[in-house]
Amino acid sequence: MGMRGYREVLRDPQIRRLVLVAMVARIPNTASALVLTLHVVQTLHQSYASAGVVAAASTIGMAAGSPWRGRLVDKFGLRRAVWPSVVAAVVLWPLMAFLPYPALVVAALVCGLFAMPIFTVVRKSLSVLVPIGRQRTAYALDSIANELVFMVGPAVGVGVATQVGTVPVMITIGIAVSAAGSLLLVLDPPTRLDQVGGVAGGTVPAAVDAHHIAPDPEHDRPAPLDPDALAAGQLAVALDPTADTFGTPARRAWRAGLRRLLPPWMTARVLMVLAASLGTTLVLVGTDLAILAQLRADGEVGSLGVVYFTWCLGSVVGAVVYGARHRPIDPMVLLLGLGVLTVPMLLAHSVPALAVLAFIAGLPCASVMTATAEEIARIVREDRRGEAMGWQGTAFTVGSAVGAPVLGVVLDASGPWAAYVAAGGCGALIAVVGLLVGRRRRSAASAAQLRF
Known part of the structure; x- marks a missing residue:
């Protein structure tokens, strides 16, 4: 692309x-x-x-x-x-x-x-x-x-x-x-799609038609569908917790009760995206606090703007590259990269070194935000998408609200290096758990397809 x-x-x-x-x-x-x-x-x-x-x-x-x-x-x-x-x-x-x-x-x-x-x-x-x-x-x-x-x-x-x-x-x-x-x-x-010009008159514009055929602009053929993108059909039935014929009766009843409490669009995949969103802001808030604390400890608070600029610049560069890609990347993979690249910032012992490491750590930042928004738009119906994106905003907010005090305690107890480790480690842990859960769901979906 x-x-x-x-x-x-x-x-x-x-x-x-x-x-x-x-x-x-x-x-x-x-x-x-x-x-x-x-x-x-x-x-x-x-x-x-x-x-x-x-x-x-x-x-x-x-x-x-x-x-x-x-x-x-x-x-x-x-x-x-x-x-x-x-x-x-x-x-x-x-x-x-x-x-x-x-x-x-x-x-x-x-x-x-x-x-x-x-x-x-x-x-x-x-x-x-x-x-x-x-x-x-x-x-x-x-x-x-x-x-x-x-x-x-x-x-x-x-x-x-x-x-x-x-x-x-x-x-x-x-x-x-x-x-x-x-x-x-x-x-x-x-x-809403019905607000896009041309729909009311019966002429479907290219932007609307493309929502249904999802063309591959590089090779002029339909892009391969991710199983999680299917909103109906065999996989939708297979991934329905109430259709788990292999679980115990108690487990099936628990899943059915949980399904009744959640809105119908709140699937396991959406919950994974919300977890990735929460983990992203948790990492970013922890990194933010650690950078400030490290520069204060070194008497270099005046260089805060320089470090923040390079951090954001790395995020911009990463987003430009990701936006130009033809294939998506799982948000959990990007979150894992964000967590892993944040930890080495503890090695910085000067402002230039911290700025360079902040640039590298920022590379996956905006890409995670992009990937999670793309995933929500792909798997949630249009008439519930605003609510789903609202919940994503809540996930971002909760990650910030939880990360600030928890990582602040780590910072007070052990210093900036520990905050980098804790922030990056928390993000990486959420990502690893998310990837394992996603792998298990795909295996279960493949097994369920064999039953049809």
Whole structure:
């Protein structure tokens, strides 16, 4: 596929506008967490532990709200899902700038609940605008744009807040988030195939038709189907836990009960993707903390921007290469690479060495995000895809929420080297377990096919 895939994706003006608006919308979001922490510590004169409570409240709100907002996108479309966030941002962020600490905790929870569903909206829109054969490239492009924003947003937000104070910056964030949401409302990208031009009139556009035939753009033949991609037929029956005729009655009953508790689209494969998403943010949060702690210990905090830049640059390079690939890579394999490449960062004893190792460790980062989004779009039906992507956002949030305190304890107890090992090791462990479970499921599916 190569770079031609990027040119073909960007040839669509709707996609160009969507990626650009998403970048603008993410800039204030990338700075919000650090600015809120600075506000608690610098303006309200509270401890970092107190700032952690505010961050936790916001995280809980986002984890609870993400699936709900995704379901709104599925049922009612983009505008009904986004306008509450537009109103909440312009009201809550300026209000939080003047609230006392106890009220700020509650407001942060509500603000997280109504956070702008940028990830869900952009990824679901790309899933209907872009043919299956190009979706990997489109998701990689979105991940690259996200990494570019992270290179700038946090540094600018913290720098301005340090110079002029956190109150005006928080007011600005509220206005900027609301304005970005308004741009999304005006753009109103399609989130369902029936919104793509030409469907209503009976003419199926190429982008829609390609969703069904999944052509191989390199060889002009259908791409081989992954067994997990089949939504119906023999494998769907074979992978249904209630159809396990070889398990004990108690095991079959337990699986059937679990199936009733979960939504119908929440298959074992989707749970694996969510686990990979959680593991990715856990590794990234641990690495983030370890880099900061190592530079503080070495008296090189001023070089933090350089190391972060090379880390993000590695992620961008990896995403460009992955997006140009013709074949997908299992998200668990990419997560394993992320975990394994993170551990050697403990060997760095200078800023240049840390920057080089951070570049290498960042190579699989955005690729994992791309692969998980691609997998969700491939195996979840369109009418439930927004909710599934909302749950993926929750998985990202939970990984961050769990990783920060747990790896913070490791960091306090043993130092940065242990945090690198723990973060990379946790990601690698999740990946190995996921690969073993996936191998077992494929073996079970093959055995089940023989029974038909």
